[in-house]
Amino acid sequence: MPDATVCGSMEALLFDVQGTATDFHSTVCREAVRITAGRCPHIDWADFVNRWRAEYFTVLDATDTTQGQWTTVHSVYRDALDRLLEEEGVTVLSDAEREDLALAWQRLEPWPDVIPGLDRLRARFTLATLSNADVSAVVNLSKRAGLRWDAIFTAEMAGAFKPDPAAYRTAAAYLGLAPSEIMMVASHKYDLRAAASLGFATAFVARPREYGPDAAADVAPEPSFDVNARDFLDLAARLGC
Amino acid sequence: MPDATVCGSMEALLFDVQGTATDFHSTVCREAVRITAGRCPHIDWADFVNRWRAEYFTVLDATDTTQGQWTTVHSVYRDALDRLLEEEGVTVLSDAEREDLALAWQRLEPWPDVIPGLDRLRARFTLATLSNADVSAVVNLSKRAGLRWDAIFTAEMAGAFKPDPAAYRTAAAYLGLAPSEIMMVASHKYDLRAAASLGFATAFVARPREYGPDAAADVAPEPSFDVNARDFLDLAARLGC
Structure with missing residues (x-):
């Protein structure tokens, strides 16, 4: 069932990479x-x-x-x-x-749901990274893993690491979109809270194994996020893709 | 016959977009x-x-x-x-x-050789744009036309338009590569000469119809460029792809 309230005005999704899209x-x-x-x-x-x-x-x-x-x-x-x-x-x-x-x-590898999830989302939205990793790191791991982004944005381009507002604002400026037309997708709540405070929509993706099988990751859904998803396929379904 | 002298050390190709990759x-x-x-x-x-x-x-x-x-x-x-x-x-x-x-x-459309040429080059090289157009323009036209880049770089990210050295140097820094590991690909000689002066390899691509059927475009090969190609498929062949 799509979360229709956030779907209508959304043009682009920004993805965290380390942890959210890849299993470091x-x-x-x-x-x-x-x-x-x-x-x-x-x-x-x-x-x-x-x-x-x-x-x-x-x-x-x-x-x-x-x-x-x-x-x-x-x-x-x-x-x-x-x-x-x-x-x-x-x-x-x-x-x-x-x-x-x-x-x-x-050389980080994507979670198994990431490539099929991005394939479903790509038809409807512009898909870009917003990572704290170096541009070269995101380019290299994306090419190696077959992660197809419409654009790669990183903190390096803004001269400021997330959760600094400059990182999010730079990505929005490059996309030529208002924050309200962009959804930040991450498995880290600090990242989503920073984006939300600037007017971006937010999607939390649970990654229970982010720190391995023996370490607890915070995967509790929070109603303050526009979407709480189990993985990228669930995200696609919730966004009507 | 590959132009072997420039192939060995090359890691990435930077493409001009308006005119070189697309038929404006x-x-x-x-x-x-x-x-x-x-x-x-x-x-x-x-x-x-x-x-x-x-x-x-x-x-x-x-x-x-x-x-x-x-x-x-x-x-x-x-x-x-x-x-x-x-x-x-x-x-x-x-x-x-x-x-x-x-x-x-x-909404510029690619020349017919561009998508098959990029498909052949992609297996061997990192493929990125280096355009004076806005990031959003290159993202939008690439998504619309099915142009798959590993990264999109534009003058906007450097705060300086080509042929300003900052545009080329910013792309090299983002790629984490030396200029000698990068080839600038363009149908405009001023663009290639600027890149060459900074140590980049260069590939000239002839676009005789860049200004339409009735206007002359400069398509004369020049030996100072590392490669002079008829189109992107010829470029792929000359780079051994």
């Missing part, structure tokens, strides 16, 4: 196992990847983007990896291997 | 005939569209992008249209009709 936990864990090849048996990669992701958020929150100096998200992941590996006493990984592991964030 | 002259002429519906019999649309395009270049060249105020290309086309229609003494077109006609530049 599985991908990065698997890449860590592949690259370390048994040389770090004491590391619990399921936990390590979540600490790595948390470290990324800590650095992003502390980043001052007002000075005109842009920090690539790849360098944030790489620096955080080096710190965490030092804490773990890992010295067996070469510089090239650490770089390869940090680049796993550019 | 046919599209805008046809839209003008449709919208005016016989009410402007004294206007030679084939000539009018070329004057309109020339007026666009004149305004772009005179635009000072250093003041932080961005001029949308749509507004440039719209203002130029109003001036040209006034010169022609046309008063029969409503504001909505003029807006519709100016938006024809967002």
